[in-house]
Amino acid sequence: MVVFTCGSCGESLKKAQVEKHVLKCRACQVLSCIDCSKDFWGDDYKNHNKCISEDQKYGGKDFQAKANKGDVKQQQWIQRIQQAMEQPDVDPSVWKVLQMVSTHDNVPRKRAKFENWMKNCLKIYTPFLVEKVWEICSTAADSNSNHQTANERKNDGAETKENKRDERKNKKSKRKTSEEQNGEKTDEKQRRKKRKREEKEQNGQNADEKSSKKQKKRKQEAFDESLNPEGEEPENQESESNSTGKFNWKGTIKAVLRDAPEDGLAVKKLRKKVLAAYHSFTGDSNFRSEEELLSLFNRKINNNPKFKILKDRVRLTK
Secondary structure, three states: OOEEEEOOOOOEEEHHHHHHHHHHOOOOOEEEEOOOOOEEEOOHHHHOOOOOOHHHHHOOOOOOOOOOHHHHHHHHHHHHHHHHHOOOOOOHHHHHHHHHHHOOOOOOOOHHHHHHHHHHOOOOOOHHHHHHHHHHHHHHHHHOHHHHHHHHHHHHHHHHHHHHHHHHHHHHHHHHHHHHHHHHHHHHHHHHHHHHHHHHHHHHHHHHHHHHHHHHHHHHHHHHHOOOOOOOOOOOOOOOOEOOEOOOHHHHHHHHHHOOOOOOEEHHHHHHHHHHHHHHHHHHHOOOOHHHHHHHHHHHHHOOOOEEEEOOEEEEOO
């Protein structure tokens, strides 16, 4: 239904209410359509029978409206009434009624409803006028019925093909979307599996490192327990002895420090000389690693009160 706005007072008016409103509002010269916002001067509004829908108005530039069969038939019916007014032999009283009918867009297409509408809406009760107007409208409709039927069949076939094509596109789009979603889920599962596998490998490496550290610690603790409180090896230690006896750590360190200057000898130089003497003494019978020898040397110089360490130098106490 077309609705206008008065350019003077701003009142909203249906098409059938415009004539009465113009008699009351003398300043009304232009009407604006609420839907399409077009302006209509004078009697131009009478030709504006149908306007855009809300879907067309807010659907954007790419919107394509689908034809409504009922609206198409109604517009064709109104056009036939307007065409009937152009016939040269129409009675003036009948022409005036046809003009009133053409200003409405809800004219019934069935005879009984049409006659009731003429009486209730247009207030026309004269049987002659009602009968004559219906006769002219129906005659115009019959003359175009064959052409209309052909067009309707053609439109129906086109709509059916278009609907089937849209359905195929929708199915294809849904299938593609489903495949993409399944692909994303598969990729996510693979990433999770990869992360878990990497975490397991990392945890395994950490466990191996911890195990190795624990073994070294236990080995060092076992070695430390084998030493007496002064950091010296027990008398029954046979692994480090050769055929001539056991290596004398304390005596070797004292001998090296006696030949050193009064301010002592650097720890590195002392360690180097003592370990060289150790390897020379044990020869192939040495079973200790370098870490164990260094630990043993450090204990010898740190736990013996005969040796005094100042900064990085070692000397004999007096």
